[in-house]
Amino acid sequence: MKAPILVINCGSSSIKFALVDQPPGAPRISGIAERLGSHDACLKLEEEHGNRRDISLPRATHALALKTILDHLGDQRPVGIGHRVVHGGERFTCATLLDDTVVRTIRQTVSLAPLHNPANLDGITATRRLFEHLPQVAVFDTAFHQTLPAHAYRYAIPEDLYQRHGIRRYGFHGSSHAYVSERLAEVSERGHGGWLIAHLGNGCSATAVWEGESQDTSMGMTPLEGLVMGTRSGDVDPGLHLHLARQLGMSLESIDLLLNQKSGLLGVSGLTNDMRELEQAAGAGHPGATLAIEVFCYRLAKTLAGLACALPRVDGIAFTGGIGENSSLIRARTLGHLKALGVHLDSAANSALARGSEGAIHDASESGSPEIRVIPTDEEGYIASQTRALITRLALADRSEEAV
């Protein structure tokens, strides 16, 4: 047994989990409990060797789903639990051992992430009750970006809003950007240096990383800022909200719904938020799908070029997330807009890279031009290794105190 860590990601009606070994590889068991609270709630398990099982859990609560997950771990007991927490505000700059005080402090950040943190907290509360004896650690999506300088994280609005209400840019997808940054340092001859990382999943964000530290990132106070995403608009004119309210009589709630759930790839294409389907539709000549892909790639390229300002030099660009790892078309289209950064794509290597695998896709004969790499992300592996490192350090600290 390799000291497995149970990684838990609690949403408002779902719980994703994975039991991750050291070193992290494919999780020995993972899954998702979906539609919790509804009559068709269900736990989908994926065990080692690809065995899949669906267990119906009608009207299950988070607590019941967690208990069922625990039962299915059998004798594979974790040594600790790592929780994904979306927002850590300014208070949390790294993975943190959960106790009552830390839970109270996370509760204070709920106003910054009203859609995510309450669900994360429900999961933490239920899990702490079920696994009383196990150390539990919160790993924050925002923590990696706490190295941003003030000129990158402050909005140009009155200071009071920052000082009294914490209104600033925080950034998200921290576990993914941190994992990819560490992996780049391992696989690239250029090591840490200056990297632009594009995490492109249903949510999308890009980050400028220098020597392993985040310097600027595209998401802001909420995960709505920045790039075009599956159903989120990303950046719009801040005056748009007022216009929609005054001219179209829209309520705040309907504007929120519009920009978070009806926009992005879905809104522009009028078809779907799924990039695979969009690529097929664009291939068949669908104008909305064609435009959605073009807006997505152009906006991504423009953001990457802007983020280059945060770096002394651009050693490379890395793609990750479901779209970044799998779509050679999106990588090629995006890089096509970045000639000004001196990028040279090896088109054959880009097309030939097997879906979901790691690889370099730049033209290596163009020495001095930025590397271009695809790095499959591993947020669960990162949360597990942060959790394991912290509990190992704390156990060592306890032992050294005993020795004193």
Ligand code: ADP
């Ligand atoms: P999440 O943010 O929910 O974790 P993922 O990282 O799984 O999402 O990314 C989902 C996106 O990746 C979807 O838009 C999906 O269409 C896209 N995707 C997955 N495989 C491919 C592929 N082979 N080609 C293009 N897009 C893909």
